[in-house]
Amino acid sequence: MSWHHDKHNPHTIISPATLENVTKNPFRSDIERTFLHIDMDAFFASVEIRDNPALEGRPVAVGGSHGNRGVVTAANYIARKYGLKAGMTAVEARRRCPHAVFLRVRGEKYTYVSAQIMAALERFSPDMRPLSVDEASLEITGCLKLYGGAVRIGEEIKQLIWSKFRLPSTVGIGPNRLVAKMAANLGKPDGLLVIHSEEAAEVFAPLPVDKMIGIGKATTNALNGIGITTLGQLAKAPDRLLKSRFGILGPVMKKLARGEWSGRMRKDEDRGPIERSIGHQRTYGEPISDPAALKAKLVALAEMVARRVRRARMVGRVLTLTIRYTDFTTISHQSVLPVITDDEDELILHAWRLLNEALEEKRKVRLLGLSLGRLKSKEKHDRQLDIFFSNLKLKHEELHNALDNLRDRFGERVIARAMGGRWEPRK
Amino acid sequence: MSYERMDEPIEMIVHFASKKVIPLRFLWRNLPHKVQTVRGRWVTLEGRQKCYHWAIVADGVGSCEISLDIEQMLWQINTVSTES
Known part of the structure; x- marks a missing residue:
């Protein structure tokens, strides 16, 4: 080192006189x-x-x-x-x-x-x-x-x-x-x-396990629970023990602790759209418990997510809502949407449903997050328009395109939905 | 220490050099101020509207932020660092 x-x-x-060994x-x-x-x-x-x-x-x-x-x-x-x-x-x-x-x-x-x-x-x-x-x-x-x-x-x-x-x-x-x-x-x-x-294994050995990239709080606690507190101990831990406790991740963590990493970091353009998700989250300075206010916040998040999804020319199927309460408990609820979409009305409708399912009464929310996953390229996706509503959907698409153009030209704040719980998305 | 929001118009003298705009002096509230150093420069977008920002240190003002809205060709002093 x-x-x-x-x-x-x-x-x-x-x-570098001190760098001789390297230079x-x-x-x-x-x-x-x-x-x-x-x-x-x-x-x-x-x-x-x-x-x-x-x-x-x-x-x-x-x-x-x-x-x-x-x-x-x-x-x-x-x-x-x-x-x-x-x-x-x-x-x-x-x-x-x-x-x-x-x-x-x-x-x-x-x-x-x-x-x-x-x-x-x-x-x-x-x-x-x-x-x-x-x-x-x-x-x-x-x-x-x-x-x-x-x-x-x-x-x-x-x-x-x-x-x-x-x-x-x-x-x-x-x-x-x-x-x-x-x-x-x-x-x-x-x-x-x-x-x-x-020398990687030797340098890492005295470090606590949570210093390793990818080892979070929960894994650290689990490792500490079986007597592994340093990366040196992790590097020498028996495979069987790690596998029984952490599954296939066990031996992977052991390799990391030795500084061995065969993983490939893909470039953005190499990433397949299927695994990607687009999301936003907001932390609120004043925690919110009023469901109507939370719904209004979700409208804003859904608009931002949908806009980014459209900008990336994608459509997505899995909606995830994240709620963090003031005591830092964090929960996530996920829903597979009935249609693959980039339409914020769909996102709002399902985000509100997820909120109703997930929200614990009277608890104050500190953070809300919304993401759309299992994304596909819009061009490649064979969109199956519902024949009964295709005109309505086309009109919606035209509306969203017009709104997107307005925002591209004049900025994000040029137009926004009327909120405050009075607005209802189309059913 | 805090920043005081100003957003007041200023009159500006700049030097255009090798694709750069270098702020030199400005007139604010009828008082001239010389730019001592330019510490940082960045650009923000509001839609397609570009706004150039400079973090500068100026005589008689101290650390402050100035900006040029190129749509309206408007120079402003946006914030001033204060010791309050």
């Missing part, structure tokens, strides 16, 4: 493939600090700026020292760090900056895959000679992101995407960490 991090001058890429032979033959993972450090907060020098040196949280409503979506490292983290409620964040600066989430700004960064990364490898707004994975196997080795590429990328965007980032390098991502996680903040294939 090679560590490239200069605490005194965090944004200067150190040149001596940058074209190591024992690493068949080399992957690089870039993770922006506290991205939203870093963008805000870049834009306003008065924020430097202060604890900064993005989100939760409207009093005690909402959640924190990002916190800088100073705020994290006080325990602030993404997903924390504004109330809790303010209790832990009352002097933190809470800023409004500027989604469009972050998306714009992210797109610029991703475009800049494309020059380093033809196989650059943005994984989220602040993460990207690059296969650099074929570019090692061009740039003089993996570490050189990592340094150049960090340098570029700092000089062009004034934003800190962490780079992880490994023999597969999993190890590269883990290296980036371990190298934070503002680091560059290389983990070779033969």
Whole structure:
């Protein structure tokens, strides 16, 4: 493992007397493939600090700026020292760090900056895959000679992101995407960490199991329940024990703990539409218990989902409603729709039905989510129009197209349904 | 520290250089302000309507955000960072 991090001058890429073991032979033959993972450090907060020098040196949280409503979506490292983290409620964040600066989430700004960064990364490898707004994975196997080795590429990328965007980032390098991502996680903040294939298991061994990507809270509890608390223990656990407790996932987790990952990360264009889903969710600062108000919220969610489905030229069959109560209990209800659709009226009708089935009386809802799954290409799908209602459906399609055109031209807020529980979808 | 919403019109002097618009000075509430640094730049869309934004530090104002709505050719000062 090679560590490239200069605490005194965090944004200067150190040149590497310390990196000899890596740079001596940058074209190591024992690493068949080399992957690089870039993770922006506290991205939203870093963008805000870049834009306003008065924020430097202060604890900064993005989100939760409207009093005690909402959640924190990002916190800088100073705020994290006080325990602030993404997903924390504004109330809790303010209790832990009352002097933190809470800023409004500027989604469009972050998306714009992210797109610029991703475009800049494309020059380093033809196989650059943005994984989220602040993460990207690059296969650099074929570019090692061009740039003089993996570490050189990592340094150049960090340098570029700092000089062009004034934003800190962490780079992880490994023999597969999993190890590269883990290296980036371990190298934070503002680091560059290389983990070779033969040392991955050793590096991972002392880490608690929940540090491994893909191992969540429930699996961590289950693993702890059978005496496995570290990745080292998981890597050495008997296959039979893991298989009996976790099924086929058991041996997979064991491989992950050893840094072995044969999984293929598909490019967006390689993904079949069948597995995809399109959804939206909203967290409400003021929890809602009134079913009429919740129905109105679902109308807005259904409109957004249907619009995105239409924009992707798809139609879907499985509708999923997610409800999170104020005690953070989360439930999901799913329904297979009678017709494959991209029509928000259909979504609203079935979302309301799911809400009636799932909602527990008088409990306050903190989050609602709606997604349409089992998507198919609209063109390829042989739409079976109901002969009795085909005219009505065509009129609806024309209406939706007209509304979509209006929104494309003048923005999302140009037209909306009258809500407040008075509107009923067609039956 | 917080941001105060302004959304007030300003008169702007900019420099067009290599496909970039660089804000130089602006007149706000009849007072001239010199742009010290441009910290960030981004674009938002409302439908097809493009709006360019700059995060700047200006003399006498401090950190603030200005924008140009190219549909209406309107320059505005949107927010000002305050210590309150």
